[in-house]
Amino acid sequence: MLIRFHLLHSELCKIGKSLKRVKQLHALLIKNCLSEDPFYATQIIRLYAASGHVNYAHHVFDRIPTRTVYLWNSLIRAYAQAQRFRNAFSLFNNMLTTNVRPDNFTYACVVRACSENFDSARLRLVHGKAVVSGLGLDSICCSALVTAYSKLGLVNEASVVFYGISEPDLVLWNSLISGYGYSGFWDKGMQIFNAMQRAGKRPDGYTIVGLLLSVADSSLLSIGRGTHGLSLKSGLDINAHVVSLLVSMYSRCECMTSAYKVFCSIFQPDLVTWSALIAGYSQTGDYVRALLFFRKLHMEGKKADTVLISSVLASIAQLANVGLGREIHGYVLRHGLESDVMVSSALVDMYSKCGFLHLGISVFESMTKQNVISYNSVISGLGLHGCAYDAFRMFDRMLKKGVVPDESTFSALLCACCHAGLVQVGREIFMRMKDEFGVEARPEHYVYMVKLLGGAGELEEAYNLTQSLPEPVDKGILGALLSCCNSCGKSELAEIVAQRLFESDPDDRVYRVMLSNIYAGDGRWDDVKKIRDNITGGLRKFPGLSWIEGHFC
DNA sequence: TTAGGGTTAG
Known part of the structure; x- marks a missing residue:
């Protein structure tokens, strides 16, 4: 048996993801009467899962009379990795009815599945079960919980889990640093990082990645550069994940020279x-x-x-x-x-x-x-080409097929309304978005609504819409309103809107130029001069350049 | 007797 184990074990290690080879090995196990052994069955389940055939894996699982926790975990993980979350959860529930108790790896796997399935209610439920089973303070379980809560935007709950552990290990520290990273709390991430160093833990690649995640734009470039320096000092600048994140971090900061330098610094990206x-x-x-x-x-x-x-x-x-x-x-x-x-x-x-x-x-x-992304693409295309009614017909087809619309679907529909000037249709879909589909309006939806109403001369309604929003109102929404004032020649309203924009961003020149154009349209040349004088720093307009590419048959 | 793996990138 021992000889056979070594032989089979070496086979297991080199088999890769080929379904044919997995089947061959499975046949070999059957021939050697080992296919019902929980250890070998677990290995075969993993291999079938890695080859992308979870159903075969489940078939193996069904034939095993004595199921170990390893066996359960391997199939739950197989379903979770294949994004078949419903199967993973139902398997976990079945497991709870048996005498095999889920362990920390089971909970870690199910917790991750909850976050990947955007299911915070289930996550809390599973967390509760883990606590009841005595695994509430287990580091493997807790690092999965910290990550899952953070990825669902519940970083406060993640920190509660973290602070429950008296001596966090490196993975747990990294989980919270990454959690703050996803959430954009770079300052809190840094605080945790400093605390981690005080606790005597040395950073690894995950730590650097966690810190870099929070560098969202050029305003945080110095943080990004500092973290880059840290990676160089710790010798982590050759870690593949760190390198790619450095490139994307510099890209987000619009420092393509630095991004390219990092890219060139590694041997084989x-x-x-x-x-x-x-x-x-x-x-x-x-x-x-x-x-x-x-x-x-x-x-x-x-x-x-x-x-x-x-x-x-x-x-x-x-x-x-x-x-x-x-x-x-x-x-x-x-x-x-x-x-x-x-x-x-x-x-x-x-x-x-x-x-x-x-x-x-x-x-x-x-x-x-076709999924929601493909429907969104085609609806957006139809809208851009002025085929608004076709866009709405496509939307109906999407609903009939049971595809659930998201924020982008409504952006595409509102955009279609803007292109076709369908004010009433736009009002209706804007209402339905929240009432019927539970999608909260985002700034881009308000921008389209303002453009739609303003473009149809309904400036008062557009203005009231912006007034109904909590402060601070997004610059894009007010900018859209100012642009509508420009096309309608409403200089009084333009002044009010522009004032709000200047308050939020005193250095912005685009909206000042827009207001000066509105004054120019009214022949208020003194006001034009005042604004132009106010724009300091040598604003210079370069001549426009455009080209059209022709395709002829 | 063998064993999983909790944290990372476009």
Whole structure:
């Protein structure tokens, strides 16, 4: 038996993710009468799960008469990793009815599944069960809880779990630092980091990543640079996760020179780091360089994945270069990536933004499975092309198919209303968004509503809408209102709105120029001069430049 | 007798 174990164990280690090999090994176990042994069954379940075949894994599980906690955990984890959360939860509930007690790994796995399924109610319930079973202070269970609460935006509850532990280990410290990182509380993350150092714990790659997560924009660049320095000092600057996060952090801070320097500092950047750099160029508006690096990646013989392709397609959409888009579409087809919903939706978006709506719709219709992202892409495309009623028909089709709309769906519909000037339809969908679908209006929804109402001359209603919002009102919403005042020539209201904008951002020049244009329209040249004199720092307008790319048959 | 793995990136 021992010889057989060693033989099989070496097989298990090198088998990889090939279903054929897993099946071969499973057959070997059956032949050796070992397939019902809980240890081997656990291994086979893991291998089937790794090859993406959870159903086979469940089949193995069903045939085992004596189920150990390892066996239960392996199948629960298999379902959770396959994002089949309902199966994972029902298996966990079944486990509770047996005499096998869930251990700290079971709870850690179920807790993570709760957060990935955005289920805070269940998370609290599972947390309660863990406490009752005496695992409320277990470090494995607690680090999973801290992460789960943080990812659900409940960072205060995460900190309560953390402070319940008298001597947190490094993973637990990292979990809370990352928790504050996701939530954007860089100062609290730093406090915890300092406390961790005082407790004698040395940072690792996870710690650095946790700190970098909170660097959201250029206002926190000094924090980002400090953390970068820390990674150099600790020798963690070659950690793959740290490197990619440094690249994306500098990209968020719009410091592409630093991002590129980090990228060049490592010997063989992985695909995520390449993507971070390409997405960085794309997000900072340097679409040409984004595509240049995509080509470079291709020339180095690396294969782009679905995330990278979607990011590149977004760049192409902004450049409105359908020729390049078609090239990438060819790449997608050649590499069998068209079945991915994210890629197909990016193709729909690219074609419609390049002006080829019919090609976007044809990609959409050829998709085997459409989800909320793909519906949003096609609704947005229809709206951008002025086909508002078709956009609403698509929305109805989405509802009939049981796809639940999200914030972006309503942005796309409101945008469609703006393009077509459908004021009443826009009012109705804005109401339905909250009342019928429980989606809270975000600043972009208010921007569309203000544009829609203001564009139709309903400035008073638009103004009242902004007045109904709690302070401080988002700059974009007030800016949209000011822009409407400009087109309607309402200088009195423009002054009120502009005043509110100047109060929140005294240095902003865009809105001052807008107000000066409104005064100019009224012939109030003294006021124009006053504003222009007020704009200091040598504001200079460069001549506009644009081009149109033609495609002729 | 063997064993899982809680925290990280585009």
